[in-house]
Amino acid sequence: MNIHEYQAKQLFEKFKVPTPRGLPAATAEEAAAAAGELGGAGLVVKAQIHAGGRGKGTFKNGFKGGVHLVQSAAEAGEVAGKMLGQTLVTKQTGEAGKLVSKVLVAESVDIKHEYYLAILLDRGSSRPVVVASREGGMDIEEVAERSPEKIIRETVHPLLGLQAYQSRVIGKRIGLPSSQLNAFHKLLSALYALYLKCDCSMVEINPLVETPDGRILALDAKFGFDDNALYRQKDIAAMRDLAEEDPRDVEASKYGLNYIGLDGSIACLVNGAGLAMATMDIIKLHGGEPANFLDVGGGASKEQVVAAFKLILSDPKVKAILVNIFGGIMDCNVIAEGIVAAAREVGLSLPLVVRLQGNNFEAGQRTLAASGLRIESADDLTVAAKAVVAAAA
């Protein structure tokens, strides 16, 4: 789950991570009022969407740039008016762009130096790791490729928490002046507390800036949250913006389906994440292109299969469907009956290849054959993959 920049700023304020003051606005009037409250001059108005590259983006109404410096409350209102309700296209949004329904009005700060600072899970040690660099303000992957020695990593013991000496070591290694080390420890401790208490999977500040008047501030941030922990993070879960998500993903999650849309023409419906990935792989191996990843979980109830078929059919690129179910505990015949009922309910007309294996699969295949529907049935995965590739060609 992602959140907007203004929401990130609210989290920083709550956990006392120093950040320039800012306020969200949903109308031009609100933006002007926010700008007035922040002192009127030396402010920046930023379109709020879940995508990068806003500064260089263009609105579909022709207005250029999703980030503007303004010098008065009136100007803030005027700029916000040109952004709100409009669609912003950036290199990350694709051609469709993203609708802007909020802007952030914030203090603009002078910058002496830009750093990079993040906390995320280090899978190797199963501990949080602080990643920092003197080279901030740009893509950290670029820095990692060009000069990996400039990226500092320091893991934190989960039962001890971040220690003060670790902040000093990190601060020194990224070249902070001695006079800033205490302030940096305060900021990093606050960030670590936020990371833990909000069940973040990642928090990234890029850039972390040092100002000419000696402040260290989090200028822009990106958050990731552990989906497994959202049940105990009601405030975070409430920040979810469904308008920013692929409507198919939203629909899928309602039925306990795991769906990811791709660019190919062969849809697949599989039980289990590993087998779902493997099914996509075998389609590709035999010359086809998968249209999606779709895991229906350990079972595969009729309701789930109906919802899954509807999702698959909402993608106009799909030319054929492969259902691959390994019936472990579940009876394959029950699954076959569910598939037939679901295919009838959605009026399926695309070629459908069903591969059932495991418990009572022979009876399942008989049920599919007797249905009178256009279903090709196979018990071998390779045979099924070749059949669906041929059907989509």
Place this chain on the structure above:
Amino acid sequence: MAILVTPQTRVLIQGITGEFGGRHARASLDYGTAVVAGVTPGKGGQFFEHGGVKVPVFDTVEEAARETGATAAAVFVPPAFAADAILEGVAARLELVVAITEGIPVNDMMQVKEVLRGQSVTRLIGPNCPGIVTPGTGEKSHGGCRIGIAPGHIHKKGRIGVVSRSGTLTYEAVWQLTSRGHGQSTCIGIGGDPIHGLSHTDVLRLFNDDPETDAIIMIGEIGGSGEVDAGRWAKEHCRKPIAAFIAGATAPPGRRMGHAGAIVGGADDTAAAKKAALRACGIAVADSPSDMAETLLAAMK
């Protein structure tokens, strides 16, 4: 001997009175597994009955282990309470805890992992895994030890070890072996979460030391470095043939593919990079999930 569990292993089930735990407790009893106790806080003194067997239910793992001699646990507890259930098994000094639960918060598992590191009695399999099966000698491998949710009947007693991060893909490999007449010593799903107990390397080490295992199928997926670490270990230490499959060759970067841990984070954890690294370690890699068993059988010749 097999690894970690044998048909004699005495098993307790945490969450036995729940719908999910109960269903799989019955399946394990039907398979012939020695399910000797259940644990559900607040329901101590009750019995879980199935097929003429009365399994006593206890309030705590400590009590259940003491009264019944159980040494292994299956955790079927909901995500919010699962870390507590795992830690209870560690505190009771069980030999093995198998966490089936999907959806445990990462921060909870991070603390569990630190506790596991500080002791050497309990091993953890999972979470978010199908569990472990050591097949028995009866019809459809009846009489074996099944802890978790895997279908027991697709197994066959034999000499091939299977280790995997996924559930149904593991069944696929097991079925390919069984239908070709090759049985398994033990099959383990280590789970799809980024923080888990036993790693691929840990399981390879156990198989390598097991006189009843001749060869190994290792199944992995995108994300993390567990498979490649295991490959490097195997190159130096493993005396037995290994075949591998890595799922996710077609997965787009940056998207979580069902499993919390299945996400391409960089250049090293793509399927292509992992396959190349494993091949460089002398491991036979199957490109098709249909060829997992065939690839191993060819490597054994």
